[in-house]
Structure formats: C-alpha cells, structure tokens
Amino acid sequence: MSTRLALGAEPDLDQQDLAAPIVVAGVSKSYPRRRGPGVLALAGFDLSVGAGEVVAVVGPSGCGKTTLLELVCGLSRPDAGQVRAAPAALMPQSDLLLPWSTALDNAALALRARSGRLDVRVSRAQARARARALLEAFDLGEFASARPHELSGGMRQRVAFVRTLLAGKPVLCLDEPFGALDAITRQEMQDWLAAALMREPRTVLLVTHDVEEAVLVADRVAVVSRRPGRVGAEIEVDLPRPRERTDPEVAMLRQRTMEALR
C-alpha cells in the first residue's frame, strides 16, 4: 500500500493512528476568489479512518466536504496540516457515466484508464471480463450492454459504484452518491450500498447530508461544522448489520447526529 505525504506546517501525526489508511491532521484549505479574500473551506480539520472502517462525514452545505474528499483523493494539497491517505477512488454525486459507452464499458473504464501506467497493461477484453464478473456479482449482469440513458438513476449509481470498486483502491471516497436520487430510490440505494460494503469491505469515506444514510451505512459519523469546516463531534454507530431504518437505536443515533449538527 503506497502512501502519499503532503507536508504542511504542523506535524502532529504522532497523535493519530499511523497505520490508518486515512489520516487528516490539522488541515486548512482555502480557495482563491476573483475578488476579496479567499474562501476558507477547512480549518484545523482532524479525522482518521481505520482500515476497513466506514466513516460518514455529515454537515451543512458548503462545509468543505467535497474539499475533504479532493484532499484525500490527492486531487489537491492542503494549505496547512497533513493528509496521508492510501490510494483512493472517487465516486462523484453525478454518476459521470460516459453516454457513448455501455454499462460494461463504463465499469471497465476504471481498468482501462490505468492501462499503460505503472507497467500495467490491461487489454480491452481483460478489462471487460473483469468488469462483467463484478457486474454479475452485483446482479447487474443483464444491464451490461445497456447505455446510461437506458438505466434508471439508481442503476446508474450502481454501475458507477462497480466502476469505483474496479479501480482497485483500498479506499473509497463517496461524494453524496445518492444526493440526486428521489427519496424512494435513495432508500433502496442506501440498503444496497450497505450490503455491497458487507460483500466488498473497503475503507470508506462517505460524504453525505443525509443523516439517516450516515447512520445506516457507517461505523462512525463525523459531524462537520459550518464553513470553515472542522469535525465538531464523532458518533460511533455500534450496531449490527444489516440495519433497519425503523430500528429504535438507528432512530436514536439519527437524533443524536441531528442535535450535533445544530
């Protein structure tokens, strides 16, 4: 597992779990604006995620959740503090499936994109074979030759999730994966994601503003304050899986998370 180090001003890694796949320590990040001072998205942000742990990050809009994922995925660097993360695959809110490709080829994109890098050679046929196997494992085999416009929003997110898994990264960064879906489909997808992660355990950082989603899927919920974002409270979700949204303990933890958000 290769690691990426972004060295900032204050090294306080020793207070964190060094073996953890994701360590975010004292991170600040701001964005320049055309006029006036930059926007401070994150300030003094600390979070670590252990191997195989699913951590949900909830917070109000504009609390720097997406900034956090970009840092963890290595798409940007912190202004201060440290981000150490195992290689991470990103699943964006919009599925970003290529409209000209079938579901199969969209899933296989994760393998074909990498071909030619790091001495990896993946032929189109090999990529398709592996993508087909994983689609079938998730009962999506019959949709392999469908184009994105022929799939429902939920189906498209399932294909996008399979693509994310095929990237073969130990860490998954899910950026409000079901935010654009209607309420019923979203509930279905939350149960589906929880089941999928039981089948394919990964270290997951799930950004969402759906508190129920966080409690249903995650082992731990980090509540982030309004901009500039920092972790205000962390709530352990020590419940067996599969979880039911009607379970009183789920409802109670949802309530606690809601209170922490206020």
Added chain:
Amino acid sequence: MAALALALALLGGWELYADLGPVESYLLPAPHQVAAALADDRSLLWSNFTSTAGEIGLGLLAALAVSLALATAIHFSPAVRRAVYPLLIASQTVPVAVMAPLLVAWLGFGIAPKLVIVAVICFFPIVVTMLDGLAGVDPQLRKLMRTLDASRWRTFRLVEAPSALPALFSGLRIAVVVAVIGAVFAEYSGSSDGLGHLIQQALAQLQTPRAWAAVVVLAAFAVAMFALLTVVERRLLPWAHRTVGVTT
C-alpha cells in the same frame, strides 16, 4: 412542407421580378431560363461538377487531417496554443485573391493549389469547434480520470476525444459550406475546369443562365453534404442528441 412553400414563394417572386422588373435578363435570368440551362448544359455542368467536387472532397479531407493534429497539439500544449492560435486566426484574414496567384505560381494550374485553398479555409472552423469540444469536458470527469490513475493521453483517448466528436461534426458542417466558396474562388484564380471556372467563363460571355445553373448545382451540393453529415452524425453519435444527466 413549409420549406417547399417558402422555396416556391421565393422562386415565384424571382420569376415575376426577372420577367416584369427593370433588370435586363443578361444580369438576372429568370428561374425558367436557369432551369433550361440546367437541362441543356447538364453534361457540361456534370463534368465540371466532378472536378469541383473532387477539390472539395480532398480539400476537406486534408483540412480534417490538419485540424485533428493541430487541435490535439493545441489542446495538449499551452505553449503551442499561445504560439499557433493567433497565427491560425491571422491565416483566415488572408484573402484568397492574394493567396491564390502565389499558390498557382508555386503549385501550378493543377488540383494542388485548389486543395490548399479549400483546406486553408476549412480547417479553421474544424479546429475552433474541436478545441471547444475538448475543453468542454466536465471538470468532474477529468478529476475522476485522475483518481483512476489515467495518464493525460488516456484521458484524451477515452474521455476527451469522444466527447469532442459532436463539436467536430459541427465544425465539419460549417466547413463543407465554406469549402464550396473556397473551391469556386480557387478556380477563379486559374484553372481549366470546375464550376468556378465555368461561372467565370459564362459571365464573360453573358451566358448568365449557365452561371446561375452552376450556382444551383453548387448550392444543392452544399445542402446535400450538410444533410449527409447530419445523418452520419446521428448514426454514429446517437448519445449526443439525448438530454444527458437526467436522473430518475
């Protein structure tokens, strides 16, 4: 239906004006005279059309090859963009009348100078639309490709180039129409055949209906090429004509 009605109305107005108006028929022939010329001169028009169509077709192919290479180079290299893009724009302001005699001196009276002129005129819309298409890729998609460890070239090959195809077709549709103008001007500047050459000769001999018949052939050719490109695009890129990103 509406198209036919409009065309008939325009033709009717033209016919009436040419027959009854103050303009001499050697300046503006009536549609029936043009139609007669189309019928009478059909073999003459056809043989000249084939050479003009050849110039347009080959010129377009040359323009396409140059455009794809240039657009790719500009897209990949900001330095090439800064160095080459202003020159591309400048190249479009050089009048054919200035360029053509020079090309004839260099390349002779054959097809070569016509190809160059058609290509010089056509590559510009293709490069500009292609670059817009390449730049118009969703930035989120580029980020996704980075997290998938895609190299710059892989991202181009798998995402950017396919996304730019609809823009490429838009550029080609503009290009086929200006190619016709380019070919006519090229032939004006020195040639022994082609519809532009025929128009030039016919006007000099006051055979105006023949010149207009040649114009009709050119116009029909441009419309046909445009329509053909539209059909080909719908066949090849059906996804480009759907509303994308609608989640249900």
